[in-house]
Amino acid sequence: MANSIYDRTLAFAGLCQAVTLVQKIATEGSCDQQAFDTSINAIIETNPSNTLGVFGSEEQLQIGLECLVRDFENTPSGSELTRYLISIMSLEYKLSAKNENLSTLGQRIETIQRQLDHFDINDEQMLSNIASIYLEVVSPMGPRIQVTGTPSILQQTLCQHKVRALLLSGIRCSVLWRQVGGKKRHLIFGRKKMVEQAKIILARN
Secondary structure, three states: OOOOHHHHHHHHHHHHHHHHHHHHHHHHOOOOHHHHHHHHHHHHOOOOOOOHHHOOOOHHHHHHHHHHHHHHOOOOOOOHHHHHHHHHHHHHHHHHOOHHHHHHHHHHHHHHHHHOOOOOOOOHHHHHHHHHHHHHHHHHHOOOOOOOOOHHHHOOHHHHHHHHHHHHHHHHHHHHHHHOOOOHHHHHHOHHHHHHHHHHHHHOO
16 A cells, blocks of 8 residues: 555545544534544555545545644644544554454455445444444453544433544554554654645645
């Protein structure tokens, strides 16, 4: 897979989009459906021809690209969004440190892919199955990510499924970010280049 600023920007925008949607669902109970579908489908797109193939098209990453520009144009603050991003990337790092963890994750995702022959990905049972991968495979790797929002919404089972599925999507995008050469130093020294690239992509869509 290519290793360029374009690819890193797409991968990081995917991560930003997943986290933005987590915030939206946790506080309001709903989010942009197309953006949600893009993030969830990224989980099962395990053999793409290129980085963009994980997400389908640049337009489908609009929310993530806008988030990247808005929150990273200047020095990232200690915002809730930044906290989620750091937590997800830390979890992914621990997950990827052991091949057996990635093997288990891959097997569980393959099961989801087979189930899609019979169910729509937005079926509540499917979202529950995806959420369970995060809960059982990823979450035990490190400190639990504390999602803040509206208590009455966070108590709803379907919202819990969606939030966990989106956190798994964030893990997927963090894996992709590293696969295309993303490193921690890029979040500090390469941040402006990603913001510039995100602006170019947004301007043409």
